[in-house]
Amino acid sequence: MEGNVSLSWLGKKPKITTGVTWGIPWEKGMLNKKDPLELVDANNVGIPLQSWPTAFWPDGSVKWTAHAVSLKDEVNTERLQIKKGNITKEMDPLKLEDGSDSIYINTGKVSCQVNKKGDTVIGEVYYGDNLVCQGGYLKGIRESKNKTDGIVTWKQEEFYSEIKNVVVEQDGPIRAVVKITGRHKIYTDKREWLPFTLRLYFYTGQTSIKAVHTFLYDGNPHKDFIKGIGIDFKIPMNGPLYNRHIRFAGDTGMFSESPKGMLTWRTSGRYEELYKEQMAGRSIEFDSEDHHFVELLDDSATWNNFKLVQISADSYTISKQTREEFAWIRAVSGKRAGGLAYVGSETGGIAVAVRNFWKKQPSSLEVKQLSEQTSTLSAWFWSPDAPSMDLRHYDSETHVKSSYEGAEEFRSTPYGIGNTSEITIDLFNSTPEQELLQTLVEEKESPPLLVCHPAHYHDTKALGVWSLKDDSTPIKANIEKALDEVLQFYLDEVEQRGWYGFWDYGDVMHSYDPIRHVWKYDLGGCAWQNTELAPNYWLWYMFLRSGREDIFRFAEAMTRHTSEVDVYHLGEYAGLGSRHNVVHWGCGCKEARIGAAGLHKIYYYLTADERIGDIMDEVVNADYTTEHLDPMRAYYTKDHFPTHVRSGPDWAAFCSNWLTKWERYEDTNFRDKMLTGINCLKKMPHRLLTGPVFGYEPRTGELKFMGNENWGHHLMMSMGGAQVWMEMVEVLEDVEWKDMLVEFGEFYNLSNEEKSQRTSGAIQGDKPWGSSMLSSSLVAYAAANKKDAELAKQAWQYLLVDSTHWQIKTPLKAEKTSDYVKPVVEVKSMSTNTASQWSLNLIVCLELIDQYLESAMLDDEKS
Incomplete structure (x- = not known):
């Protein structure tokens, strides 16, 4: 086996700039711990690379390495190769400051504050000088069942993340990883339950953050029903309502609306063209001659809340609401939603995309308070619009003889099992084009990964x-x-x-x-x-x-x-x-x-x-x-x-x-x-x-x-x-x-x-x-x-x-x-x-x- 390792993309190469992490095996004795590695393109031009060992042979040589790159538009990624040698190209490293109360990460494009205590996991997030997120926290709904005198009653309580420990697992220069662990807290009875781990991933020069969320179930399945569990983001909203935008990824395209749509019964001519501009996400400006139309907009309904609910693998519904005390109005239904929501205003916004959204249903995306100074975007891994999780066993006894069940002992319990969800958070300083959002849907479903040729995996005997x-x-x-x-x-x-x-x-x-x-x-x-x-x-x-x-x-x-x-x-x-x-x-x-x-x-x-x-x-x-x-x-x-x-x-x-x-x-x-x-x-x-x-x-x-x-x-x-x-x-x-x-x-x-x-x-x-x-x-x-x-x-x-x-x-x-x-x-x-x-x-x-x-x-x- 030669010292050089050729790489190719798993499936299609990424369409957008992105950070990528992957692994490579090495034949025994081929790579020493101190051997530097570099990544080069087809023209032998070096690409900044971060490498670390993940396994070793018994003789101390490296068995597996992991690598991270932040790919930019100018990089030729058709043919890449890893080889021994020093990095030949300078990089702009991301910056991480580990403070007493918070960790600050700056990729060069966006900066993010990660809190070390409290219930708000993610603090302020900036795209350049624009504040695009005011905070992010985990949340959920517990539904408890009580039976008194034969009468069953249900009670719902909200719970939120409570940070216990924060660790910087990796500190650049290309990739940084922050691990947050804690438990969810029910404030009504001060109960702490559902341990969680949230990892945040950052790459230099990138405007996106990857998050991997895990929770463990430590409740009583006969009493502690999870009605919903997910993550919230607080998004500052600026400018008039008609310049605020929401996007939901549907089966093949985007649902695009505004809390104050420009459709009225008199929307025609110039205003119809402005309406098209609004739906494309561009900011609209009116002058004094438009006061009659502006009055119509003032009179029109303000749609404050939107949600997309994927209730099964083959059915989702998008609906909207003016205020909480009024009815939800169905806007559209479809089969399999893309699992992305964007919320933003004149100074930018964020898109949150949940991987395997319809495959791991029931899930939902919800946006509230679009007409307020701060809007909330919720990514629900389990949607509260669905029946609560039922983690009980299917019967009161085992069936060893008839059903090939393994033991007479009844040990069916979900106590201690887990579930992991993956999301991407993309930040913008203006409303993105729908084509870009659709690309984000595709990329999060099949995250870019570099792989070796099958013969390389085989020949290393790793x-x-x-x-x-x-x-x-x-x-x-x-x-x-x-x-x-x-x-x-x-x-x-x-x-x-x-x-x-x-x-x-x-x-x-x-x-x-x-x-x-x-x-x-x-x-x-x-x-x-x-x-x-x-x-x-x-x-x-x-x-x-x-x-x-x-x-x-x-x-x-x-x-x-x-x-x-x-x-x-x-x-x-x-x-x-x-x-x-x-x-x-x-x-x-x-x-x-x-x-x-x-x-x-x-x-x-x-x-x-x-x-x-x-x-x-x-x-x-x-x-x-x-x-x-x-x-x-x-x-x-x-x-x-x-x-x-x-x-x-x-x-x-x-x-x-x-x-x-x-x-x-x-x-x-x-x-x-x-x-x-x-x-x-x-x-x-x-x-x-x-x-x-x-x-x-x-x-x-x-x-x-x-x-x-x-x-x-x-x-x-x-x-x-x-x-x-x-x-x-x-x-x-x-x-x-x-x-x-x-x-x-x-x-x-x-x-x-x-x-x-x-x-x-x-x-x-x-x-x-x-x-x-x-x-x-x-x-x-x-x-x-x-x-x-x-x-x-x-x-x-x-x-x-x-x-x-x-x-x-x-x-x-x-x-x-x-x-x-x-x-x-x-x-x-x-x-x-x-x-x-x-x-x-x-x-x-x-x-x-x-x-x-x-x-x-x-x-x-x-x-």
């Missing part, structure tokens, strides 16, 4: 074992076509099934019901996927090997959802996640595998997203949580061990967390914890074949012998275990650990007689070892390392020939049915478990044993 796309032979071409077909089915299914919503967007369903023509949305363990059988790895590897933007956005949405909603960030289950269920937090099984860092880290390294970094830090001690919530509590009584874990998926998930922590921070304590577990396995009677249930000591990481075949083995590798274990071989360079994986892959599919013979009767196949297809990655690993053609043939047959082992047959048998509420195209046999693991194992096998593919298939045809 993300485990996976293959590049290869259609060089007919058999390989058919496999690639099949992989694309299965993935495309899910890309299409998101839209066909409407897998959208504030708490659902990003996840997919688990199992299909061909009788009702629906996914099993109401069948406990068969509804939402919740990372079961590692679809995150599948999607990210499909992106890495293709570079396709649509796959990236699909994987991104899944990462954002599964890392927040499916995992507990506080409370008794902190660091664990909920197994698949009708509601994401519904299953009584709370396990570390759901939120393993490896599921999320690819997104982190590609984007340097700080929120994902937080989450990966949170789960690093998930093994301690198992001490009071034993993963095997239903099968093993409390004994002298602190807890019991399976080598997979429990210990494998711990290793995923520790490996990520070690490579990010070079904290050898977590490397040593992995090595402790490996050394314990080395001493077991049959190494990794032992167990897979062990006694476990979280303080040391020790696994304690409890017997052979004491549980099934299929979960050991199918929940991401194979991925993290193979990656551990590369970074730990432990020869015996590698040999243990080879032994496991070779042993897994032996007959019961052979298992018994090899282990002197200790392992007889009494407990199920599971589907052979699920083992194919480790079978391939064994075949590749032993250069064993017969083993390789077995792996390929499990995937492509033997239909008794969770296979997907392509081309998919898609059938159209009208025997449902609407016509749908269905694949009746589809299972996301199978799709994830079949695709993932194919990707691994193409990397490890592709040289045996042709002969294996030829031998099958002969037989």
Whole structure:
């Protein structure tokens, strides 16, 4: 691998000046910590660059770097390249002053005050000398339910942000990041709840601010209903009402109005032309000859309040109101709004855009007091015009036998789950053209990102074992076509099934019901996927090997959802996640595998997203949580061990967390914890074949012998275990650990007689070892390392020939049915478990044993 790294845009290059942050992997030993890097364009002209390491190889060389640039109009961004060398072009750095009460950031275009205490998070914001925002704060509405003498009453209370801590995470020169944490406060009863994190991002020379907002739910779902949650901005209004403007992004264009529109029953001639100018956002001036028309304007209604409510993924309404005590008048309705609102007057204004606005409905944008000195623009992540959030479980009991729910224990609780929303705040010194606002809608939905060529990601070996796309032979071409077909089915299914919503967007369903023509949305363990059988790895590897933007956005949405909603960030289950269920937090099984860092880290390294970094830090001690919530509590009584874990998926998930922590921070304590577990396995009677249930000591990481075949083995590798274990071989360079994986892959599919013979009767196949297809990655690993053609043939047959082992047959048998509420195209046999693991194992096998593919298939045809 050369030291220079070529970059391209994910999808289209940005249409406007923008700040961009992205990540790059490096081959082991290629980049030292002190090596400077520069960014150059096609003419080898340097572009100011800010760089920092995000992960390290065991030898101390840099594994991943993150980079930030602020791109201006004059920069040629068609062909960019990172290479070693000093920055050759001077920059105008942003300025950050960290004071006792506030932080001041100046990008050279806009300046922003971030408060360190109180309820107003953002203070004054200036565009040049113009004050365009007087403050921003988080807010919401709590709806509580009370029942007295059989009568149910509802009470609504507003809550606001209360700042607890503010940290400058990055201080330029190109990019600055400020992290604000706190809790929301209900002033009526002085209650503090809903912890929040708000990150603000600034780039030198830019007039926009990016914000990432996260809140955690810490209420009682039977009493604490969130009626609305969002963020408010106070905007100074100057000049006459007819020179004040509002914009809402609709399906394809802008809703444009003013609190004092120039339409009257006598608007014609010159005034009609002025009316057009007004709707275009230009300031209007009248002279003395216009006094009769001005009198008409004075007499016309003043529209003070406007709102756009996206009540479902397919319906929004824009309405307006003169004053609060009067009716809302519907202006227009549509299907999917762009999620942007602009408010401004003669001295400028702001546009606020919410990403995934209609996909994470119910959401809304609201503007009030347009005729006053200060207007309020509210971005509601959950709209108060919709019914309040209902985070209760779907039933009063579990249904383990009938619905494949995980445990008899009723542990369905949303206490500790989170949700993250992204917004952009664009500042203007005059009302922008509608075309520019529409561009902002497009850019916030697909934020500009620089990416490497798939071969670069692959050749660095920085993300485990996976293959590049290869259609060089007919058999390989058919496999690639099949992989694309299965993935495309899910890309299409998101839209066909409407897998959208504030708490659902990003996840997919688990199992299909061909009788009702629906996914099993109401069948406990068969509804939402919740990372079961590692679809995150599948999607990210499909992106890495293709570079396709649509796959990236699909994987991104899944990462954002599964890392927040499916995992507990506080409370008794902190660091664990909920197994698949009708509601994401519904299953009584709370396990570390759901939120393993490896599921999320690819997104982190590609984007340097700080929120994902937080989450990966949170789960690093998930093994301690198992001490009071034993993963095997239903099968093993409390004994002298602190807890019991399976080598997979429990210990494998711990290793995923520790490996990520070690490579990010070079904290050898977590490397040593992995090595402790490996050394314990080395001493077991049959190494990794032992167990897979062990006694476990979280303080040391020790696994304690409890017997052979004491549980099934299929979960050991199918929940991401194979991925993290193979990656551990590369970074730990432990020869015996590698040999243990080879032994496991070779042993897994032996007959019961052979298992018994090899282990002197200790392992007889009494407990199920599971589907052979699920083992194919480790079978391939064994075949590749032993250069064993017969083993390789077995792996390929499990995937492509033997239909008794969770296979997907392509081309998919898609059938159209009208025997449902609407016509749908269905694949009746589809299972996301199978799709994830079949695709993932194919990707691994193409990397490890592709040289045996042709002969294996030829031998099958002969037989």
